[in-house]
Amino acid sequence: xxxxxxxxxxxVLLTPVVLVSCQDEGGKPNIxxxxxxxxxxxxxxxxxxxxxxxxxxxxxxKRTGEFAANLPTTAILKETDFCGVVSGSKLDKxxxxxxxxxxxxxxKAPLIKECPVNLECRVKQVIALGSHDLFLGEVVAxxxxxxxxxxxxxxxxxxxxxxxxxxxxxEYWSLGERIGRFGxxxxxxx
Amino acid sequence: xxxxxxxxxxxVLLTPVVLVSCQDEGGKPNIxxxxxxxxxxxxxxxxxxxxxxxxxxxxxxKRTGEFAANLPTTAILKETDFCGVVSGSKLDKxxxxxxxxxxxxxxKAPLIKECPVNLECRVKQVIALGSHDLFLGEVVAxxxxxxxxxxxxxxxxxxxxxxxxxxxxxEYWSLGERIGRFGxxxxxxx
Numbered sequence: 001x002x003x004x005x006x007x008x009x010x011x012v013l014l015t016p017v018v019l020v021s022c023q024d025e026g027g028k029p030n031i032x033x034x035x036x037x038x039x040x041x042x043x044x045x046x047x048x049x050x051x052x053x054x055x056x057x058x059x060x061x062k063r064t065g066e067f068a069a070n071l072p073t074t075a076i077l078k079e080t081d082f083c084g085v086v087s088g089s090k091l092d093k094x095x096x097x098x099x100x101x102x103x104x105x106x107x108k109a110p111l112i113k114e115c116p117v118n119l120e121c122r123v124k125q126v127i128a129l130g131s132h133d134l135f136l137g138e139v140v141a142x143x144x145x146x147x148x149x150x151x152x153x154x155x156x157x158x159x160x161x162x163x164x165x166x167x168x169x170x171e172y173w174s175l176g177e178r179i180g181r182f183g184x185x186x187x188x189x190x
Numbered sequence: 191x192x193x194x195x196x197x198x199x200x201x202v203l204l205t206p207v208v209l210v211s212c213q214d215e216g217g218k219p220n221i222x223x224x225x226x227x228x229x230x231x232x233x234x235x236x237x238x239x240x241x242x243x244x245x246x247x248x249x250x251x252k253r254t255g256e257f258a259a260n261l262p263t264t265a266i267l268k269e270t271d272f273c274g275v276v277s278g279s280k281l282d283k284x285x286x287x288x289x290x291x292x293x294x295x296x297x298k299a300p301l302i303k304e305c306p307v308n309l310e311c312r313v314k315q316v317i318a319l320g321s322h323d324l325f326l327g328e329v330v331a332x333x334x335x336x337x338x339x340x341x342x343x344x345x346x347x348x349x350x351x352x353x354x355x356x357x358x359x360x361e362y363w364s365l366g367e368r369i370g371r372f373g374x375x376x377x378x379x380x
Contacts, residue, residue: 001306004339005295006332010235012261012307012345013206014354014365015228038205038228039357040240041319045200048238048324050230071202074369081375097379105195116191117202125317129231129326134238136319139200143193153194155202155358163369164204164354167229168345170372175204176364179264179353183360185271189287 011167019070019083020049021101022060023109029101031093031112032057033084035165036132037069045139047121050132056088058133065123066107067137070115073161074174079114081172106141116145116160201357209260209273210239211291212250213299219291221283221302222247223274225355226322227259235329237309240322246278251325255313256297259327260305263351264364269304271362296331306335306350 015035023029036050047069051058061067072080079097086093094101094110101110104120111118121137148159163174205225213219226240237259241248251257262270269287276283284291284300291300294310301308311327338349353364 001303001335001337003292003308003333004336004343006334006343008235008329008332010229010232010237010309010329012309012332012334013208013227013229013237013259014204014352015206016203018203036229036231037203038230038238038240039200039203039226040228040238040324041226041322042200043321044319045198046319047200047203048228048230050228069203077370078375078379081370081373082377082379085373085375085377102193113191118193119200119202127315127317127326129234129236131233132231134230134326136317136324139198142196142198142202144196144202145191146194147191149194153196155356157356157359157361157363162204164365165372166345166347167372169347171347171368172370172372173347174366174369175354176366178361179364180267180271180362181360182355182357182362183271183275185268185275187272187275189268189272 014164014166017072017080017163017165019072019080019112019115021068021070021109021112022057024060029094029110030057030060030088031083033080035167040136046136047139048134048136050134052132061135062126066109067121068104068109068111069119069121070112071117071162072115074163075161076114077172111143116148118143204354204356207262207270207353207355209262209270209302209305211258211260211299211302212247214250219284219300220247220250220278221273223270225357230326236326237329238324238326240324242322252316256299257311257327258294258299258301259309259311260302261307261352262305264353265351266304267362301333306338308333
């Protein structure tokens with residue numbers, strides 16, 4: 001298969017899609033949809049989120065040092081796209097989208113009830129990289145809908161309707177099927 | 191839907207799965223499968239990969255300051271799982287898996303031909319976070335199979351067989367269908 005060299009881009013990975021909620025010091029919440037998100041560390045549990053300094057949520061999260069990463073399902077795809085396109089400086093995204101704010105356990109920012117998984121995070125580092133600043137957040141609490149948990153309390157992906165994003169294609173994609181379990185080869189190829 | 195508070199974890203995100211290739215100063219290559227991977231910045235293009243210091247590839251990438259992130263398809267799911275389970279200190283993963291090394295354009299480490307997208311990266315920062323170190327890599331070149339490119343040279347996800355991972359469930363999942371295009375709401379909910 002022939003290859004072609006492209007202009008350097010980071011936008012070809014399949015990424016998570018996350019609704020990041022935050023709240024300013026006056027108690028006004030906001031939501032921003034982000035895809036430049038990844039797992040950064042296991043112990044302590046940390047994730048990274050990259051935000052452009054010109055976005056409305058950027059200054060709120062930088063000042064308050066807190067955010068929640070809420071995982072949307074296909075049921076709120078429209079709201080997810082909307083919160084990535086419109087600025088919170090112009091409207092209240094909770095009331096406009098009718099997404100339901102829910103009190104967090106460890107942070108002041110509200111969680112989004114319609115998202116089956118909510119990660120409450122405290123910012124540990126902010127690294128300026130150019131177009132974006134990378135926020136490294138420690139996960140200080142996790143809320144998960146009981147109905148997507150298996151008998152051991154682990155997430156049951158087959159019961160969620162999480163989806164993924166590819167910025168290179170500018171497309172949201174649903175999940176297909178479970179194709180393997182981590183470690184299924186047991187370190188053997190045959 | 192009732193929620194339940196879980197022990198803090200970062201492992202519930204849907205993550206990319208990436209075969210990271212590197213090469214030591216003696217010319218010996220290695221491959222490590224990683225899921226703690228994300229987009230960190232758009233301009234310059236940057237990605238983050240988190241590696242445990244005890245992994246064989248860790249010291250090679252830290253010393254050489256280079257790696258490639260190769261995106262696997264379901265056709266090499268077995269090899270992908272294998273490279274995440276077995277240590278390169280014990281065997282040559284290219285010859286064992288029969289994955290094909292391919293010269294990179296800007297770095298010394300070989301790319302993996304069977305992966306339709308290859309990101310050549312130079313390490314800009316390494317941040318110790320606890321269990322893992324987070325490597326921030328600038329994407330200095332990208333190779334892509336011509337047959338997964340659309341007429342504008344963008345990635346055509348429908349023609350790839352990329353897959354995603356959820357560490358919380360310990361499962362690899364294929365993609366389902368295209369459910370929307372970024373910006374489809376045009377900033378309107380109705």
